Amino acid sequence: MKRFFAQCYIxxxxxxxxxxxxxxxxxxxxxxxxxxxxxxxxxxxxxxxxTGDMQGTGSLMLAIENTLIIALIxxxxxxxxxxxxxxxxxxxxxxxxxxxxxxxxxxxxxxxxITGVSLFLLFVFLHISQGYVTVVxxxxxxxxxxxxxxxxPRLTQMNPNIYEAALDLxxxxxxxxxxxxxxxxxxxxxxxxxxxFTMSLDDFAVTFFTRGTIGLDTLSTYIYxxxxxxxxxxxxxxxxxxxxxxxxILLIVINIRNIRNAKNEE
Amino acid sequence: MTKRSTWALPxxxxxxxxxxxxxCLIIFYAxxxxxxxxxxxxxxxxxxxxxxxxxxxxxxEVAIENTAICILLGYPAAWILANKKxxxxxxxxxLFILPMWINALMRTLATAELFHMLGIQLGKGTLLIGMVYDxxxxxxxxxxxxxxxxxxxYAEAAADLxxxxxxxxxxVxxxxxxxxxxxGVMMVFMPTVSTFAISEFLTNNKIKLFxxxxxxxxxxSMWNYGAALSxxxxxxIGITSLLQDNKKEDVSGGIV
Numbered sequence: 001m002k003r004f005f006a007q008c009y010i011x012x013x014x015x016x017x018x019x020x021x022x023x024x025x026x027x028x029x030x031x032x033x034x035x036x037x038x039x040x041x042x043x044x045x046x047x048x049x050x051t052g053d054m055q056g057t058g059s060l061m062l063a064i065e066n067t068l069i070i071a072l073i074x075x076x077x078x079x080x081x082x083x084x085x086x087x088x089x090x091x092x093x094x095x096x097x098x099x100x101x102x103x104x105x106x107x108x109x110x111x112x113x114i115t116g117v118s119l120f121l122l123f124v125f126l127h128i129s130q131g132y133v134t135v136v137x138x139x140x141x142x143x144x145x146x147x148x149x150x151x152x153p154r155l156t157q158m159n160p161n162i163y164e165a166a167l168d169l170x171x172x173x174x175x176x177x178x179x180x181x182x183x184x185x186x187x188x189x190x191x192x193x194x195x196x197f198t199m200s201l202d203d204f205a206v207t208f209f210t211r212g213t214i215g216l217d218t219l220s221t222y223i224y225x226x227x228x229x230x231x232x233x234x235x236x237x238x239x240x241x242x243x244x245x246x247x248x249i250l251l252i253v254i255n256i257r258n259i260r261n262a263k264n265e266e
Numbered sequence: 267m268t269k270r271s272t273w274a275l276p277x278x279x280x281x282x283x284x285x286x287x288x289x290c291l292i293i294f295y296a297x298x299x300x301x302x303x304x305x306x307x308x309x310x311x312x313x314x315x316x317x318x319x320x321x322x323x324x325x326x327e328v329a330i331e332n333t334a335i336c337i338l339l340g341y342p343a344a345w346i347l348a349n350k351k352x353x354x355x356x357x358x359x360x361l362f363i364l365p366m367w368i369n370a371l372m373r374t375l376a377t378a379e380l381f382h383m384l385g386i387q388l389g390k391g392t393l394l395i396g397m398v399y400d401x402x403x404x405x406x407x408x409x410x411x412x413x414x415x416x417x418x419x420y421a422e423a424a425a426d427l428x429x430x431x432x433x434x435x436x437x438v439x440x441x442x443x444x445x446x447x448x449x450g451v452m453m454v455f456m457p458t459v460s461t462f463a464i465s466e467f468l469t470n471n472k473i474k475l476f477x478x479x480x481x482x483x484x485x486x487s488m489w490n491y492g493a494a495l496s497x498x499x500x501x502x503i504g505i506t507s508l509l510q511d512n513k514k515e516d517v518s519g520g521i522v
Contacts, residue, residue: 006352013343014361020376036383081277088274100274103281109507111460113477117484117496118288125291141284202369204463223371224463232375240372247367251360
């Protein structure tokens with residue numbers, strides 16, 4: 001009985017929580033401009049999305065492309081910088097270590113808008129014209145701390161003797177790094193990369209303040225401008241649906257893999 | 267590996283340049299007028315402007331209300347999800363985590379569209395409901411995580427010593443899950459107090475929150491005033507983060 005009520009509560013919450021996205025998904029299969037007005041089944045919005053033949057402004061595809069490229073660059077650079085930094089931080093002691101860990105935490109604790117405004121002021125102060133490069137730099141700034149935090153625990157858990165053993169057995173420091181250290185850090189680097197990538201994909205405020213006035217749009221800023229113009233471009237409905245389904249599949253695959261791994265370890 | 271400590275040097279320089287310096291610039295610009303002279307005018311302007319103070323108070327109010335509702339709805343949900351007897355499937359857990367991975371603006375827009383479709387007038391009510399929609403998963407997840415990892419023997423020991431289930435819940439499980447609640451509060455309160463796009467979507471720009479005024483000032487080149495407002499927000503955030511004594515919040519743990 002208790003279980004029944006508990007399940008009711010959970011599913012009620014989920015139904016309410018998912019109602020908006022379900023409606024968006026249903027109405028992505030009709031052509032009408034406004035949500036809630038069913039004008040018959042059609043996949044036209046989907047084909048419009050892929051052919052770029054938009055009813056609204058035509059730069060949605062470009063915005064998606066920008067979002068993905070920026071996320072890819074930012075996540076890759078962050079993973080590189082973050083991993084090197086984590087190795088350095090791990091080998092530091094005392095006050096310097098505290099100071100750098102504290103600074104590393106700031107971008108994660110700061111609200112996006114503060115990060116955005118502060119970086120905006122930096123670029124204004126240095127008279128750097130804002131655009132693609134400043135957005136990428138800004139994204140690297142708030143992504144790298146997550147990589148550092150994902151790689152550091154790997155280093156602390158690692159047995160330092162393994163590395164020393166490699167050196168004793170005649171490996172050069174470079175070889176020991178490549179063949180011993182990096183494979184051990186890889187899981188942390190991968191989760192750091194994925195986290196950085198999604199952080200970058202999700203970002204709105206920081207991009208908004210650092211993109212300048214050259215008309216650079218990511219998906220978030222595109223949606224923002226679009227919604228402020230009044231009304232949602234209908235093609236965003238299939239896009240939201242596709243992203244939702246994509247992430248759902250991804251999460252399910254990851255979770256099944258995790259459960260399998262856990263079972264194998266047992 | 268002794269010399270490896272120098273490997274952090276490039277990142278240290280990077281942090282000074284892209285984190286410390288920009289924050290100092292907020293203070294630098296906040297105490298300046300348009301022509302670069304030292305002034306306190308930006309702050310006098312804010313503290314004497316009834317509209318600005320009103321917006322500020324409203325933002326705090328909405329953030330506190332949103333956080334409270336998220337705890338009230340989220341704690342029982344997290345508790346049920348973490349309880350093996352009440353919830354056996356991993357699917358529900360994935361479903362609660364999933365929204366965290368979807369672009370917040372998209373989710374908000376979907377919610378606003380739903381209100382629109384149902385003919386609900388956009389205003390403070392929709393703002394709160396929409397915020398709860400956006401942030402509830404961020405409250406549930408950290409609480410779920412800590413309840414899930416909690417050593418079951420504490421509750422069993424309490425039961426052996428004669429505690430009723432109700433007492434076990436309030437005196438053992440709730441106190442032990444506080445770090446999760448605090449994590450959740452940080453992940454809900456901070457973004458709500460600083461949001462701007464989300465509130466604009468959910469109220470059709472009728473109700474302005476503090477973040478919106480910052481954005482408007484910065485975008486209309488009133489950098490100094492905008493910087494002063496940002497500094498006010500930084501102080502609020504600073505006070506809030508004192509609540510949380512340096513616990514690493516693990517947003518991704520378990521998903522990836």
